[in-house]
Amino acid sequence: MATPHRDGELRRTFPAFAAREAGGAGEAFAGTWWGNAWVGALEQGALDPKRLARGRGYADQGHVDAITVTPGLVLAYVRGSRPRPYRVQVRVRTLRDEDWERFLDTAADRPGHIAALLDKELPHSLADGGVPLLPGPGDLAPQCSCPDSGHPCKHAAALCYQTARLLDADPFVLLLLRGRGEKDLLDALSRRSAAHAARAARERQPHDLPGVRATDALMPRQLPPLPTPLPVPPHHGQPPVYPSAPGGPDPFALDQLATDAAARAHVLLGTGRDPVGELTLWQDAVRLAAARPGSGLTAATRTLYATLADAVGRTPAALARAVAAWRQGGLTGLAVLEEPWDPPAGRFDRARPLLLAADLPAFRPWRNRLTHPHGHVQLRLGHDGLWYAYESEPGQDDWWPRGTPDLDPVGALTGLGIPDEL
Structure with missing residues (x-):
């Protein structure tokens, strides 16, 4: 057989x-x-x-x-x-x-x-x-x-x-x-x-379609005006609540992305430009993390920071510092954190006398930065002409953005709780 x-x-x-x-x-x-x-x-x-x-x-x-x-x-x-x-x-x-x-x-x-x-x-x-x-x-x-x-x-x-x-x-x-x-x-x-496919194709074909001559279709004609566009909504809507499912996407991440997309679409609808379109991957990651409401690193925030930092090859600590700079001054604030530059004569040169007049010691200049001699406080001049305050532990080069940017260097230090010996 x-x-x-x-x-x-x-x-x-x-x-x-x-x-x-x-x-x-x-x-x-x-x-x-x-x-x-x-x-x-x-x-x-x-x-x-x-x-x-x-x-x-x-x-x-x-x-x-x-x-x-x-x-x-x-x-x-x-x-x-x-x-x-x-x-x-x-x-x-x-x-x-x-x-x-x-x-x-x-x-x-x-x-x-x-x-x-x-x-x-x-x-x-x-x-x-x-x-x-x-x-x-x-x-x-x-x-x-x-x-x-x-x-x-x-x-x-x-x-x-x-x-x-x-x-x-x-x-x-x-x-x-x-x-x-x-x-x-x-x-x-x-x-x-x-x-079967041929029969289905025949059944889908329309019968007795009216024809239009090409000369008639291409003849110049006056088109009616476009309707008046609807007014831009006062604010973007909120996304639905995404359920959590085993093996499915993180509902918190979905909520973050949907909310961000709605906000970007609202700005684009009202202004005709996308404020995020020209950001680098790192800048966009900082922007997304900074959009998380509230303060402090909760469990959900730590997860978000870890995910975004891993995606751009940075550490969560570096991302947290960059978020503080973004919340202080947006994209310009992030540039102040990361990009030293040489300002022209003028506003930068006038800052030291103003600080001395406010009974503060002589700050050490370096490029766009003025640093207190004891290393507690630092002022950085941004390209927007504003002064950005930074603080660090004495003797350490660990500067974190603090306070609100101000045209006046003394005003930028207001509210930081500077000790009397400074």
């Missing part, structure tokens, strides 16, 4: 399966739903559970030799307790022509069916489409050359179990058993699918 050189469209020979570790009681034998449906037809139609158990053991131990499948028939030799193996066959009814017509219509009606078959999958909707592809209890007719008159004997049961493994690997084996080879079936499906 096992003669692969004689295989063709309606005959396929498969090599014997290697032995495998037996599954536990109640464990499914096959790996797919259709393979287990085949096993279910065998087990529900069997008369002796003990013979089934012996046959399953034979299958697990690799006692079934090469299997030949033809329309309506599965053939193989199964080794039992005697030296000479037994010739076993299992018959199943082939489908009638009208059954195949219904199957082809069902398969071609949905492109996913053909794609699933090519991926060696058998969709439920195709197997349950009114055509009895899978056998039911009593539909399998086993025969064996052994003297056992059981239905089925353990050798026939072993062949049925191994056939389920064939179906696992390739559902076209089931279709061959029902009477059609793979190539013939795919050719028929291709033709049927093309016919």
Whole structure:
């Protein structure tokens, strides 16, 4: 029986399966739903559970030799307790022509069916489409050359179990058993699918569309004025509350992004420009973090800072300092934090006398910065002409933005709680 050189469209020979570790009681034998449906037809139609158990053991131990499948028939030799193996066959009814017509219509009606078959999958909707592809209890007719008159004997049961493994690997084996080879079936499906697509395209085409001459369509004409645009809303709306789902996106992050998108759209609608369009990735990350309301690093804020800092290759501490600068002066405040520059003569030169007049010591100048000699306080001149106050622990170069920018350097220091010795 096992003669692969004689295989063709309606005959396929498969090599014997290697032995495998037996599954536990109640464990499914096959790996797919259709393979287990085949096993279910065998087990529900069997008369002796003990013979089934012996046959399953034979299958697990690799006692079934090469299997030949033809329309309506599965053939193989199964080794039992005697030296000479037994010739076993299992018959199943082939489908009638009208059954195949219904199957082809069902398969071609949905492109996913053909794609699933090519991926060696058998969709439920195709197997349950009114055509009895899978056998039911009593539909399998086993025969064996052994003297056992059981239905089925353990050798026939072993062949049925191994056939389920064939179906696992390739559902076209089931279709061959029902009477059609793979190539013939795919050719028929291709033709049927093309016919369905052409018919659907014809049905979608409009009928008796009125025509317009090109000269009439391109003739210059006066268009009506555009309607008056609606007024810009006073403020942007709030996003919906996003539910939390296991494995889903973070609802807090979704809320942040939706709120930010609404605010940007509101500004764009009212001004015609996007204030965020020219920001760098780092600047936009700082802007998003600074938009988080409230103060202090709550658990949610720490998570947000960690995520944004990781996205731009910075540390959460660097992001927190940049957020403080952004809240102090926006994009200009961030530049004051990160970009020293050389201001022209004028406002910068007049700042030191003003500080001295306010009974403050002589601040040390460096580029656009004036630093208290004790290292407690620093003033930085921004490109906008405002003075930005910074504080640090004495003896450390750890400057953090403080207070409100002011045109007056003394005014920028107001409210910082400067000790008397300063």
